[in-house]
Amino acid sequence: MARNDEEFVEFAQACSARLLHAAYLLTGDRHRAEDAAQTALVRTYAAWRRLRNDNPYGYARAVLVNHVTDGWRRPLREHATDDVPERPAADDVADAVTQRRWLIQALGALTRRERAVIVLRYFFDLPETSVARELNVSVGTVKSTTLVPLPSCASPPTRRANPRRAAMS
Amino acid sequence: MTDLDTLRSALHAPPRDVLGALDIEQVMSAGRRLRRRRQLLAASTVATATTAVFAVAAMALNTAPAQESGLPTASAEQAAAAAHNSDPSYTPSGEVIPTGMRVDGKDLVFFVTHLPETGTIGIVGALRDQFGTLTAKVITNEPRGVDDRSPGFHAAWTGHREISHLTYGYYVGPASKITAKFGGRTVEARQATWSEDPQVVIFWFDLVEPGAGEPSHLTAYDADGRRLPAGNNGFTRG
Numbered sequence: 001m002a003r004n005d006e007e008f009v010e011f012a013q014a015c016s017a018r019l020l021h022a023a024y025l026l027t028g029d030r031h032r033a034e035d036a037a038q039t040a041l042v043r044t045y046a047a048w049r050r051l052r053n054d055n056p057y058g059y060a061r062a063v064l065v066n067h068v069t070d071g072w073r074r075p076l077r078e079h080a081t082d083d084v085p086e087r088p089a090a091d092d093v094a095d096a097v098t099q100r101r102w103l104i105q106a107l108g109a110l111t112r113r114e115r116a117v118i119v120l121r122y123f124f125d126l127p128e129t130s131v132a133r134e135l136n137v138s139v140g141t142v143k144s145t146t147l148v149p150l151p152s153c154a155s156p157p158t159r160r161a162n163p164r165r166a167a168m169s
Numbered sequence: 170m171t172d173l174d175t176l177r178s179a180l181h182a183p184p185r186d187v188l189g190a191l192d193i194e195q196v197m198s199a200g201r202r203l204r205r206r207r208q209l210l211a212a213s214t215v216a217t218a219t220t221a222v223f224a225v226a227a228m229a230l231n232t233a234p235a236q237e238s239g240l241p242t243a244s245a246e247q248a249a250a251a252a253h254n255s256d257p258s259y260t261p262s263g264e265v266i267p268t269g270m271r272v273d274g275k276d277l278v279f280f281v282t283h284l285p286e287t288g289t290i291g292i293v294g295a296l297r298d299q300f301g302t303l304t305a306k307v308i309t310n311e312p313r314g315v316d317d318r319s320p321g322f323h324a325a326w327t328g329h330r331e332i333s334h335l336t337y338g339y340y341v342g343p344a345s346k347i348t349a350k351f352g353g354r355t356v357e358a359r360q361a362t363w364s365e366d367p368q369v370v371i372f373w374f375d376l377v378e379p380g381a382g383e384p385s386h387l388t389a390y391d392a393d394g395r396r397l398p399a400g401n402n403g404f405t406r407g
Contacts, residue, residue: 009193016191017183024188025180035314038191038199042286045200067312096182103179122173123180 008048012041015057019064025119026068028108040064061124065116065134113137117145199286206259206308259293259305263364266371272296278303279337279371281363284310289317292324292339292371309338309405317341318368321400327384328406336384336404337373339363342397344389347372352382 019040023033040063044056051059107115113135120131121142128146132139261280270277275296280303284291291310295303309326311317317324318341325338340347340360347358347370356374363369374384387402 005197008197012191012193012196016193017188020188020191021183024184030187031314033188034191035312038196039312041191041193041196042199042203045197046203048200099179099182100184100187103176103182118176119180122177 004048004052007052008045011052011056012045015060016041019060022061022119022123023064023068025103025107025123026065026116028104028115032068036064036067039067062134065120069112069116069135114145117142121146202286259308261293261303262290265297265303266361268359268373270375274298275304279361279373281365281369281371282308287311287313289313289315290369292337294335294337307335311401318366319400321398322387322389322402323400325387325402325404326406327404335373337371338387338404340370340372340389340397341368341400342370342389343368343391344370344372344397345392346390346394348386348388348390349374349384350382350386351384354382355386 016037020033020037023036023040024030027033027036040060043063044051044060047059048056107118110118116135117131117137120126120134121128126134128139128142131142135142259282262283263281266279268277268279273296275298278295278297280293280295282291282293287310289311291308293305294307295305297303307326307328309324311323320342322338322340325336327334327336336349344360347360348355349358350356351374358372358374360370360372363371383406384404387404388399389397391397
């Protein structure tokens with residue numbers, strides 16, 4: 001295997017899980033997440049020769065976000081799947097599962113753009129100006145979006161039709 | 170712990186029981202195909218042995234431009250000789266569709282190709298020289314996971330690719346007439362059906378000069394003038 005390829009394999013092994021995780025947070029759907037993360041890495045590899053010394057992770061992240069936001073314009077397709085729906089939690093449910101369910105439902109109550117802002121700002125820890133640039137929105141939009149309240153983890157999450165602005169502590 | 174801390178903690182908790190792992194070998198294989206396709210689209214049009222060209226089946230030669238009225242099947246054409254195909258992912262599926270338009274002394278044509286990396290069809294815009302050599306200039310397709318044969322418009326694209334401003338895509342369904350607005354003016358597209366599937370209608374607008382206005386309001390009508398399902402009728406801009 002060429003040295004370039006070895007470097008890409010090392011890069012992909014190090015960051016693919018994180019990209020996949022981010023894609024899942026952005027889409028809320030396992031299949032779309034896998035498609036988006038794979039697309040991001042495919043395009044990163046296609047451009048690897050010029051990228052490898054110039055922040056390939058940032059490039060892959062930007063491709064991921066662009067791919068997901070481009071998908072907002074396409075009609076949603078239902079995927080036939082053999083996956084068994086997640087089993088109902090047992091009485092002694094793990095905190096992590098509860099927390100994840102809360103998170104996915106809470107993110108699902110946001111608009112797609114709000115969800116992208118939250119993920120870029122608090123998962124990728126990008127500054128507001130970078131979030132604004134990647135999503136092609138104003139910094140003001142980013143600031144106001146990060147003020148959107150999420151339901152408390154202690155209470156049952158409910159879907160909001162029209163989110164209202166309020167300060168997060 | 171603040172709400173923000175709770176949010177960050179929840180965001181960073183890895184969902185291992187939901188997501189699997191990506192196949193890196195598959196990623197690299199698809200990445201190599203994408204890299205070759207990008208190199209192909211940037212290649213010069215000199216017809217040499219090292220130039221990427223396409224296999225073209227022997228067909229009857231027909232230089233007539235596509236008809237405006239009716240719904241003609243793509244005219245059968247005959248190549249002088251089959252050209253070597255160095256990129257199987259761009260092999261024409263079915264017949265090559267002439268547009269009647271000329272760019273830099275070559276014929277602008279379209280053809281359909283199957284894309285293994287997306288599992289969808291792609292519509293390739295290419296220039297064909299006097300020897301039948303095809304040089305791809307642009308390709309548009311639906312992404313992986315999208316039903317590329319669902320009723321309606323698909324992969325509508327507008328932009329520049331060394332051939333002035335090209336606007337094209339395809340429609341799935343009995344479209345007898347396809348229109349779009351350019352700067353508020355309604356323009357009718359030229360169209361032809363794909364020889365492999367007559368439900369797939371490739372459409373294009375005559376090459377327009379810059380300043381004609383961005384295309385919008387892509388609409389299809391059946392033979393009785395009734396509006397057909399729109400599908401994905403937005404344009405991707407290149």
